[in-house]
Amino acid sequence: MSRLAGVSRMTVSRVLSDPELVLPTTRDKVLKAVADLGYVPDKTAGSLSSRRTGFIALMLPTLTNANFAAVAHGLTEALREANYHLLIAYTDYDMAEEERQLLNLLARRPEAIVLTGAMHRRNASRMLMAADVPVVEIADLPSQPIEHAIGFSNYQVGRTAARYLLDRGFTRIGAIAASPEGEVTDHRGEERMRGFEEELRLARRSTDGVLRHGTAPVSFHHGAAAFRALVERQPDIEAIFAVSDLSAVGAVMEAQRMNLRIPDDISIMGFGDFEIGREINPALTTIHVDFHALGLRTGKMLVDLLASDATPAPSTLDVGLRIVERASVKDR
Amino acid sequence: MSRLAGVSRMTVSRVLSDPELVLPTTRDKVLKAVADLGYVPDKTAGSLSSRRTGFIALMLPTLTNANFAAVAHGLTEALREANYHLLIAYTDYDMAEEERQLLNLLARRPEAIVLTGAMHRRNASRMLMAADVPVVEIADLPSQPIEHAIGFSNYQVGRTAARYLLDRGFTRIGAIAASPEGEVTDHRGEERMRGFEEELRLARRSTDGVLRHGTAPVSFHHGAAAFRALVERQPDIEAIFAVSDLSAVGAVMEAQRMNLRIPDDISIMGFGDFEIGREINPALTTIHVDFHALGLRTGKMLVDLLASDATPAPSTLDVGLRIVERASVKDR
DNA sequence: CTGAAAGCGCTTACAG
DNA sequence: CTGAAAGCGCTTACAG
Known part of the structure; x- marks a missing residue:
């Protein structure tokens, strides 16, 4: 690849991640070679060397529920601009499965972990607390959050x-x-x-x-x-x-x-x-409860949090709830 | 990690991937150290060196549709035994987004790509054909499949x-x-x-x-x-x-x-x-149409296909459809 | 503005 | 049965 463009591997890397740093003429040479070869850089290698995978882990009870799917959609939206990608797992409401999936997720080295909150197996909680990435529990407000919580009671x-x-x-x-x-x-x-x-x-x-x-x-x-x-x-x-x-x-x-x-x-x-x-x-x-907004807010918080190098104190956010009065309850 | 167990890094790797190869006593030493440290091996590094990520890419129009969610659930089930993990992306029915997401997925080096079939942008089709991993289009039967197809007309x-x-x-x-x-x-x-x-x-x-x-x-x-x-x-x-x-x-x-x-x-x-x-x-x-079964079959086919080193000919499978007569059509 | 060297944390392919 | 060496494909951190 870099041979075809007549530049070093480093210059290719720069053109793809921060094109401003490179002279327009060399940049164009590289871009042309990229297009000709259909070159897609290997993020696995990039992740390993930069120590940033670009993954945000999301653990849900199921995908077969429009509200949880809405959370995923909201998160994706917020994460898109910062180029993070969701790594989704689901538990089918089974806490043993949650623990198993958590291990799978952790092995992929996500930069943050989002999961539906409040109840986890002891070992899962331990793994979460030991993980040196932000953890945010959503869709509930745990009495003892692992770290951050965004949800409602x-x-x-x-x-x-x-x-x-x-x-x-x-x-x-x-x-x-x-x-x-x-x-x-x-x-x-x-x-x-x-x-x-x-x-x-x-x-x-x-x-x-x-x-x-x-x-x-x-x-x-x-x-x-x-x-x-x-x-x-x-x-x-x-x-x-x-x-x-x-x-x-x-x-x-x-x-x-x-x-x-x-x-x-x-x-x-x-x-x-x-x-x-x-x-x-x-x-x-x-x-x-606005689950789409819940996903959006979680994503935004994560983007901010991962952009700063400070480790902010654990936060809890109540997104609230409201009654929607329609016609199935008698007006008496 | 390997220091605490008093063995080489290679032995740890073996214990975790193929324990039979290791003497029980050393195995136990390693397992104990793993537990004590809460060691979770880095799959990013493992993927890079083994050239196998364990990812199967899945592209769906949306997660907010019970039938597509059922496909994901079926796939997960079939993939679990072989320890593959789904990497899910969705397009919101937008073909430009499909192309963008495809690039993201490809950069993660999935071992196979599953996507809802029949219509793609020219460039997306090109990328798919150039990808040297199995591609299976689902939920339709394209007249010109990219490679494999499992679905219905x-x-x-x-x-x-x-x-x-x-x-x-x-x-x-x-x-x-x-x-x-x-x-x-x-x-x-x-x-x-x-x-x-x-x-x-x-x-x-x-x-x-x-x-x-x-x-x-x-x-x-x-x-x-x-x-x-x-x-x-x-x-x-x-x-x-x-x-x-x-x-x-x-x-x-x-x-x-x-x-x-x-x-x-x-x-x-x-x-x-x-x-x-x-x-x-x-x-x-x-x-x-049984979408859950569609996901299951796709997953099974992929597991078989990835286990053999032959490159099988492109296949197309029609899972069929059936009318379910209930009460909303007049019996006349 | 560009590149050579080192290294990320594993696994492969030997060797013993 | 176990380990030392090399290498996967990038990015970091210099150097010039």
Whole structure:
């Protein structure tokens, strides 16, 4: 390559990374040779010698969830300008798998690690703390963050949902979620349930309508099945919080099949503000968190952080949440 | 590291890659040192020296689509045993972005490249053909594959959908999709439309009910808007094919809001067999392609292919498709 | 503005 | 069964 351009290997490297440093005439010679040969420099070699891989590791529970996919898209956007690339792994909600994937990621020497936060195996936490790169936990606010955290409180989501239903005067209030199963658990969903139950308890309301059913992750189908199970058990239930819009939509569809009118017979609210919730009839009342923005902010923070050589103190950022009132909860 | 274990660097490398080759006592010494130090070998260095990165590149239009996410999950599963890792990039349906991402991927020296097929920029195709690693195009069957292809014919999807509606005796038949817009186009969706129109033409039916509306990618909302536009233009339309279940579901929801009964007033069918289509009322008739299996098969083929040192001839595999009859098309 | 030397952390290919 | 040497393809840090 450098032979064809009649310059040293170093000059090629410079033209490709910082063209300003090179005389226009030599630059053009190099660029022509690059084009003629279809030369694509080997980043593996570059990474090794510069000690910078340009990788940002991202660990998600699954790709099959529009909100987590939105996080990835937001991150990519923010990272693009600084020419970092995402190295994506997913755990299928299994903490043993998280630990395994973490090792794979670490072996690639990412310059930062982003992962969905709050719950990790002991050994995974240890590896994360030992890693000498920035770690940011997202999509929750851990009580003891490993380092940085950008997210929202799932516990508060649960409390907010319960409060909303209580404020509207409902008394027989329930919820549907997956039941935690050892290593394979939706910990963030479970946090929402915990908050929901707590708010009910503080209001001295029964938590008998809170149903954990089936296994994570939740889905439309899961929501339908859980809704039916709950209504059969407690026919007089007035309002239900589903741990995700996915199960909430499933519940609305099941209600239609059971000839229950939403919201006249039963009110339903969800979490996550998925697109489908806006389109169904009645449109779904939900709690919104901007996952795309969450990814963007995380990416921006990382770009800044990696550009400076200072090691900033651990930071925690709450991106907040808001209720989106639509038509699936009765206005009474 | 090797100092702490009292052995050479080579012995550490052997213990980690092929433990059988090492005496149990030395092996244990090494393993203990590895655990004590939390040593994670640097794959960047390993890749450079062994000339094997262990990366398989995967280029998708978007992660925000359950079927493409399923492809990624299937691939990961098949690749896990052989210890390959996916390097994922996505294009947002933009061919200029595909070319840019391809360069990024190539610089990481993947051992194979998987991408959604059939349409690429000239320069991207050239890079792919010059790459001396296996290339497999998925999710379509290109007329001129770059090398391997595993997928189905989107054109046939369109023809099959039209045939199905024609066979049921509908005469005023329409379709909804996004309109192609230069570099940002859903080429596979457009192929389905082309097949659909062709089948209509062969049956000497009007294609006036075929509507291209808005930009890719389609969504629930897109389907709702396109459905309304089509019905307002052609109030006597009897049956509609939506280029994706996402838009089909949006159409069903919009029909409910317009007080049109599905399927009594208008029949609707989709493509992709997304989970939501099974849950809505009426359940959506659709055309099913097993994207998870598509990913699995691609991964298995790659594992075999990379294990042998022969260079097999280019292969094309049609995974087929099937109609899933549910309740959104009138039985007449 | 350009280049020669050294080295990043592993694995390959020997040698013993 | 274990190790010393060479080298993978770049970039860093000089030197001129």
